[in-house]
Amino acid sequence: xxxxxxxxxxxxxxxxxxxxxxxxxxxxxxxxxxxxxxxxxxxxxxxxxxxxxxxxxxxxxxxxxxxxxxxxxxxxxxxxxxxxxxxxxxxxxxxxxxxxxxxxxxxxxxxxxxxxxxxxxxxxxxxxxxxxxxxxxxxxxxxxxxxxx
Amino acid sequence: xxxxxxxxxxxxxxxxxxxxxxxxxxxxxxxxxxxxxxxxxxxxxxxxxxxxxxxxxxxxxxxxxxxxxxxxxxxxxxxxxxxxxxxxxxxxxxxxxxxxxxxxxxxxxxxxxxxxxxxxxxxxxxxxxxxxxxxxxxxxxxxxxxxxxxxxxxxxxxxxxxxxxxxxxxxxxxxxxxxxxxxxxxxxxxxxxxxxxxxxxxxx
Numbered sequence: 012x013x014x015x016x017x018x019x020x021x022x023x024x025x026x027x028x029x030x031x032x033x034x035x036x037x038x039x040x041x042x043x044x045x046x047x048x049x050x051x052x053x054x055x056x057x058x059x060x061x062x063x064x065x066x067x068x069x070x071x072x073x074x075x076x077x078x079x080x081x082x083x084x085x086x087x088x089x090x091x092x093x094x095x096x097x098x099x100x101x102x103x104x105x106x107x108x109x110x111x112x113x114x115x116x117x118x119x120x121x122x123x124x125x126x127x128x129x130x131x132x133x134x135x136x137x138x139x140x141x142x143x144x145x146x147x148x149x150x151x152x153x154x155x156x157x158x159x160x
Numbered sequence: 161x162x163x164x165x166x167x168x169x170x171x172x173x174x175x176x177x178x179x180x181x182x183x184x185x186x187x188x189x190x191x192x193x194x195x196x197x198x199x200x201x202x203x204x205x206x207x208x209x210x211x212x213x214x215x216x217x218x219x220x221x222x223x224x225x226x227x228x229x230x231x232x233x234x235x236x237x238x239x240x241x242x243x244x245x246x247x248x249x250x251x252x253x254x255x256x257x258x259x260x261x262x263x264x265x266x267x268x269x270x271x272x273x274x275x276x277x278x279x280x281x282x283x284x285x286x287x288x289x290x291x292x293x294x295x296x297x298x299x300x301x302x303x304x305x306x307x308x309x310x311x312x313x314x315x316x317x318x319x320x321x322x323x324x325x326x327x328x329x330x331x332x333x334x335x336x337x338x339x340x341x342x343x344x345x346x347x348x349x350x351x352x353x354x355x356x357x358x359x360x361x362x363x364x
Binding site: 012014015019022023026034049050052053055056057059060062063067092096099104106109110 | 263
């Protein structure tokens, strides 16, 4: 076993999630020999990793969303590692942005720039469905009040 | 969190699998060898990404199996330095807070990297952040099962390959079983604003 020289390529959580989901489908379809002793390790790691990743924002992403996100990020001049973290975590507060992006005080001199970055991240990357349900519920309440008035 | 690592290895396919598609047999063998295993200085191997090149297969005298040199790419868990990760608290001890990601367990946040001031509650075996405000000190407990956001500050690889037979004297004196060391472990920190339990920083 030898590792080839050269830099390793970073993968986003979404890409790994997609790969493992496809692998699971493929193994389910082929049916036989999933439970042979040798495959137990693969089963374990696939199950645990999918369990972890399905609770992260990558669950709602797609190749188009990722592409749109990278295009939207071009203007902010972020490093690859910073963009990857924003994609994987989908931060919703300025504090989280400051954790993932280095030296925000020097690179983002005005607070508006951080707000703008936050707004771009939240609008391009999809949120958890329960967050959307909350806004729907508040929308219903408003309609009811209007109806009565 | 994940990287793609290019590797080369020779895969042995036993004769009774010659009726199967070579690519499938090789993929299965590679996963059997590497999945859920830690490679020294590389990381925790997850699954095969793809096979980039297959060289010719050879059969050697004395062994009916075929040996094929394979160039492939493998998905490996290897967070970069200073990366932010979210995990679950597995438990607390005097060494610090133990965090788990489900598929990877050996993450420790030592006491000096916790939000200060912090104290260890011996009775409940839990670390507490003594958060000071004008109203007085709030005790924020780091309970098991809570989600925690932390930064990776260090990693360590330990070579756990079996050592040769120890001398008879050493074997006689050491009565306890050898300590199990994690081949790959991470050290985290939650000392910055925004890090720590997710519940500490949500706006609701």
